Amino acid sequence: MKIHEYQAKELFKKYDIPVPAGGVAWDPPAAVKTAATLGGFPVVVKAQIHAGGRGKGGGVKLAGSLGEVERITGKMLGMTLVTHQTGPEGRRVGKVLVEQGLSIVRELYLGIVPDRSTAKIVVIASQAGGMDIEAVADRTPEKIVKVFINPLDGIRSFHCRQIAYALELPQAAMKQFLNMLPRLYRLFVEYDCSLLEINPLVLTAEDKLVALDAKAGFDDNALFRHPDILECRDLAEEDPLEIEASKYNLNYINLDGNIGNMVNGAGLAMATMDIIKRAGGEPANFLDVGGGASSEMVENGFRIILSDKKVKGILINIFGGILRCDVLADGVVQAAKKTGITVPVVVRMEGTNVEKGRRILSESGLNLTTAVDLKDAAAKVAGLVA
Amino acid sequence: MSIFINAKTRVLVQGITGREGQFHTRQCVTYGTQVVAGVTPGKGGQEMDGIPVFNTVREAVDRTGADCSLIFVPPAFAAEGIMETADAGIRIVVAITEGIPVLDMMKVKNYLAGKAIRLIGPNCPGIITPGECKVGIMPGPIHKPGGPIGVISRSGTLTYEVVYQLTLQGIGQTTCIGIGGDPVTGTTFIDCLEAFEKDPETRGVVIVGEIGGTAEEETASFIEKHFSKPVVGFIAGLTAPPGRRMGHAGAIISGKSGTAGAKIAAMKKSGIHVCEDLGLFGEFCAKVFGHA
Numbered sequence: 001m002k003i004h005e006y007q008a009k010e011l012f013k014k015y016d017i018p019v020p021a022g023g024v025a026w027d028p029p030a031a032v033k034t035a036a037t038l039g040g041f042p043v044v045v046k047a048q049i050h051a052g053g054r055g056k057g058g059g060v061k062l063a064g065s066l067g068e069v070e071r072i073t074g075k076m077l078g079m080t081l082v083t084h085q086t087g088p089e090g091r092r093v094g095k096v097l098v099e100q101g102l103s104i105v106r107e108l109y110l111g112i113v114p115d116r117s118t119a120k121i122v123v124i125a126s127q128a129g130g131m132d133i134e135a136v137a138d139r140t141p142e143k144i145v146k147v148f149i150n151p152l153d154g155i156r157s158f159h160c161r162q163i164a165y166a167l168e169l170p171q172a173a174m175k176q177f178l179n180m181l182p183r184l185y186r187l188f189v190e191y192d193c194s195l196l197e198i199n200p201l202v203l204t205a206e207d208k209l210v211a212l213d214a215k216a217g218f219d220d221n222a223l224f225r226h227p228d229i230l231e232c233r234d235l236a237e238e239d240p241l242e243i244e245a246s247k248y249n250l251n252y253i254n255l256d257g258n259i260g261n262m263v264n265g266a267g268l269a270m271a272t273m274d275i276i277k278r279a280g281g282e283p284a285n286f287l288d289v290g291g292g293a294s295s296e297m298v299e300n301g302f303r304i305i306l307s308d309k310k311v312k313g314i315l316i317n318i319f320g321g322i323l324r325c326d327v328l329a330d331g332v333v334q335a336a337k338k339t340g341i342t343v344p345v346v347v348r349m350e351g352t353n354v355e356k357g358r359r360i361l362s363e364s365g366l367n368l369t370t371a372v373d374l375k376d377a378a379a380k381v382a383g384l385v386a
Numbered sequence: 387m388s389i390f391i392n393a394k395t396r397v398l399v400q401g402i403t404g405r406e407g408q409f410h411t412r413q414c415v416t417y418g419t420q421v422v423a424g425v426t427p428g429k430g431g432q433e434m435d436g437i438p439v440f441n442t443v444r445e446a447v448d449r450t451g452a453d454c455s456l457i458f459v460p461p462a463f464a465a466e467g468i469m470e471t472a473d474a475g476i477r478i479v480v481a482i483t484e485g486i487p488v489l490d491m492m493k494v495k496n497y498l499a500g501k502a503i504r505l506i507g508p509n510c511p512g513i514i515t516p517g518e519c520k521v522g523i524m525p526g527p528i529h530k531p532g533g534p535i536g537v538i539s540r541s542g543t544l545t546y547e548v549v550y551q552l553t554l555q556g557i558g559q560t561t562c563i564g565i566g567g568d569p570v571t572g573t574t575f576i577d578c579l580e581a582f583e584k585d586p587e588t589r590g591v592v593i594v595g596e597i598g599g600t601a602e603e604e605t606a607s608f609i610e611k612h613f614s615k616p617v618v619g620f621i622a623g624l625t626a627p628p629g630r631r632m633g634h635a636g637a638i639i640s641g642k643s644g645t646a647g648a649k650i651a652a653m654k655k656s657g658i659h660v661c662e663d664l665g666l667f668g669e670f671c672a673k674v675f676g677h678a
Contacts (some may be wrong), residue, residue: 085629114488116599116636117567119495134641152490152496185389192489221461221635222487251633255625266540266567266633267596269621271664274646277625280664288633291523291542292406319543319550321511321525350550351525374547375665 001219003232005364007099011191015183018210022099024048031073032066042101045072049091052215053083059093062101071100094236099336102210107200108167109133110181112188119198120148121188123155125163125180129200147180152227154186172207180209191229192222241285241304241352248300250289257282259381260305260314262298264289264323272317279382286313291322298331299338306339313375313384317345318357324355324367325349333364341366344384348377387587388515388561389536390478390504391454395519398423398446398476400467401458402434410482411437411524417520422450443467443474456512456521457481460523464508465490472503480521481508481572488635491570499674505572509634510564511542520562524549530558535675536582537562540577540601540636540654543623548594550669557675560588566569569598575605577612590675591618593658595649598637602649604641610656615624618671619658621646 006024013019026030033042047059054060057086059081063069073096082090106110107130115122126144127135137144145166147159159257160181164312165172169272188196188202195217201214218229235243245252251266255273263269273283283310289301305314318328328349336345370379397414401407402424411434415421423446424434430441440446443455444627454478459467464483471479486508498505506513512522517531528546530553537552539545545564554558560582565573575593582588589615594601602621609617624646626632628639639645653660661670 010590049416114492114569115602117601119492119570121492138642150496151492187487194488210576219488220631222489222497224462225487253627253632254632255627263543265541265543266637267539267544267622268547269545270596270626270632270637271620273542273625274622275664284623286630286632319546321546323542339547351528351546373665378665380664 001220001223001229001233002237003216003218003229004048004050004234005214006044006048006218007232009211011187011216012069012211012214015187017184019214019362020210020212021100022097022380023094023313024097025073025160026095026280027077028070028073031096031098032070035063035066035069038100043069043103044099044248045069045076046097046099047076047093048095048097048233049081049093051083051085051091053085054081054274057081057083059083091237096265102202102212103205104202105205106203109136110184110201111195111197111199112185112193113146115193118148120311121151123147123149123159123185125167127167130167131170132368133199136254136280149163151189155182170202170207173203173209176209192219193217193227193276194219227363241308241373245301245304246305250287250297250301250304252301253286254308255283257286258310258312259385260284260308261317262287262289262301262313262314263317264291264319266292268317268319273317275378276315276381277380279385281313281381282309293323293326293327295299295334299335302332302335304337306335308343311343313343313381314345315381316345317374317377318349318351320349320354320357324353325351326360328351328362329357333360333366334364336364344369346371346377348374348382387585388518389581389585389588390561391519391521391564391606392496393517393518395448395454395521395579396420396422396453397454397456397521398425398450398452399456399458400425400443401433402426402437402439403429404458405665407458408434411435413484413526414456414520417526419519419521420438423452429614436447439529443470443476444464447474447476454521455479457483459483461487465494467504468494469497472498476503480506480510480512480525482510482512483507485508486568488569491568495572497572505564506563507572509568510566511528511545513563514559515561516559524562528553529562530556532558533587534558534589535558535671536585536588536591536638537561537594538578538580538591539564539568540634541594541622541655544570547593547669548620552671554593555672557667557671559586560616567596567636569636575601576608579605579608581661583613583615588615590618592671593617593619595619595621596637597626597632597646598634598644600643603652606656606658609658616674617658618674619653619660620664620667621649621653621660
């Protein structure tokens, strides 16, 4: 799960990690009011969306007066911000963060992520801050330092020194950094983060380190123990069909294509999307109804795909194991009766209770095409898009 | 022959009294698996279909000689359950549980390091040696006993699809292992390959991977150097968008890392036979392994 920069900075404050003075605003008067408390100019107005690359897209602006704050905020709110991370459709800006401007001497990078292959927590740092860290890693890997930490042992001061010396910090900032990194690490583990990133971490003219930006992501599997993070969820950042699917615990992702699909199991769902592509179509979604889906879940999943306007055909692919084919068939029939089928539907079923499932579908009187195996299903999908 | 489990494996089920635990214990017993004990804290002394239930794994091992554990414990408690088996002398632990926090799994993996225990999963369908022993939730009848092919997969139902197509072609399996769809898993493709290399009955291996991480790339370079038998590979997720978690917690393309294209390229470069059309998977394998 992602949260906004302003929410991440609230978390940082909780752990005494310095951030610029400022506050979030939903309208120009509030932005002006916040700017007036910052004690000088310039101030920075930053669009709050769940995507990086905001600066280049016009989502970060300097203001030299309260009038400018009002004008910039007015323009930014409601605008559609397109960055390399939002896709061409962009994101609507609903709030801005207003912050004091700082006199910046150096821009550094500091991040913490889990490393899946070593099962260690990695602290990543670089003197080349303020840039896309993946590009830095690609072009100049020697500018990146990584320290691996065993989560059973936790971070030690020598870990912190290793990073601090690699960053070549001045003496005053060094002490501050050695204090700050263990707190950032604590935030990471106490909140089950999937990512913490400060890019840039700036060194000011006063030799102070400040988190100019803040990015935090959280492990979805661990949200059950972090109700305060769940409260940060911003539905405006999510796709309406995905919000609907999440109500029924369905693993659904809305995509750009024309062929809807419903599958049990994530791997088989991805493979089914690939089959659609090979057959000449484009998947309109990812939908894993899960291993133990009830007919209600299937019904809701099918209804969500049917309500997607760009869908020109649907492929249902079920390998019955725990999810029995008759349960699936029931769900499909219920949804079809309630919503009505307006596009061709190809159904491929195999596994537990497949005969019973096929009978339910054929006796339903619905206009469904059955496929005997995956090869046949692919050919029939190709027929849909031809 | 087989790897990791066989007809002699003595299984205990952690979470045996829960809905899922009960259902799948019965399925395993029906398949012929020796389920000798169950563990549910607080329910020691009870029985489930005549199988004795204990409060702790240690007690279950001491009393029944179980050497393998199958875990259906809910995500919040699963990490504890796995670590408990390591301290009780279990040889192989299979964690079906989906949704264990990544940080918990990182701690588990470091806790198990250096101990004589193998963890399979979590978030996996389990492991089966067809005709001998099923420790997991996969449908038994789709498998064909007797080998000669080993199967390793990060997925559940996609594994069933692949195994079923092998069986329809008359190609049996030695052992099929679901290593799990989480970012941090106990057993890797490479661990399984090392075991399959030593198993004389296994004459070829199928690897089913998916987007996310770099396990398939590392496996490909291992195969090039250390694996002598023919390998067929399949990768799911060519059409998956970057930055989105595709159901499995581990199935996410981050930045440029973890794409299906990179994995397929690495596999081909290492001499793995990559099947790109799942509909023709069985036929593809028949061709490759026909010459095995």
